[in-house]
Amino acid sequence: MTADIGTEPTSTIRLSVNGVPHVLDVPDRKLLSDVLRQDLELTGTHVGCEHGVCGACTVQLDGDPVRSCLMFAVTAQGHEIKTVEGVGDDPENPADVQQAFIDCHGLQCGFCTPGFVTTIDAYIDENPNPTEEEAREAVSGNLCRCTGYQNIVSAVQRAAQLRAEGARL
Numbered sequence: 001m002t003a004d005i006g007t008e009p010t011s012t013i014r015l016s017v018n019g020v021p022h023v024l025d026v027p028d029r030k031l032l033s034d035v036l037r038q039d040l041e042l043t044g045t046h047v048g049c050e051h052g053v054c055g056a057c058t059v060q061l062d063g064d065p066v067r068s069c070l071m072f073a074v075t076a077q078g079h080e081i082k083t084v085e086g087v088g089d090d091p092e093n094p095a096d097v098q099q100a101f102i103d104c105h106g107l108q109c110g111f112c113t114p115g116f117v118t119t120i121d122a123y124i125d126e127n128p129n130p131t132e133e134e135a136r137e138a139v140s141g142n143l144c145r146c147t148g149y150q151n152i153v154s155a156v157q158r159a160a161q162l163r164a165e166g167a168r169l
Helices: 032-039 096-103 113-126 132-138 150-168
Strands: 010-017 020-027 058-061 064-067 080-082
Touching (some): 096 113, 113 150, 132 150
8 A cells, every 4th residue: 555645845946057047846855966967958967876976976066076966956056056068068179177088088988977077177176286196086086987097097187287278378
């Protein structure tokens, strides 16, 4: 026998995602990752483990990497969210982190890549000249089953170099 639990409570929320304001009616328990993917059709944010372990769902919240599969969307109100699409969505002119992944062959299947890109984008703002060891530590919270990480670590350092070169122009 199933019990009728009624309708799930919903809220009207205002989100700023990649600089674009959105007003949405969502269930109070809907995850930020699901709102991004389903409601806003920003499918670059991937959902892997759904436990916050793999890092594929990483987005930036006010510039800091967070696991969107662990956040209710209603808690993101009043914060700026940046997804991988906000880092760069122009294939002809990739962002510095995206170009670094290309230059260093830092991806294979690509499933984990959006989480790495958003993590690294925030990290090199914090540390614009990381050592190899610092780069490795920076990406240690994101899992990749394909690459062995060496090229991703190289991409961190290359992204920092590209960003510094861009700042000098």
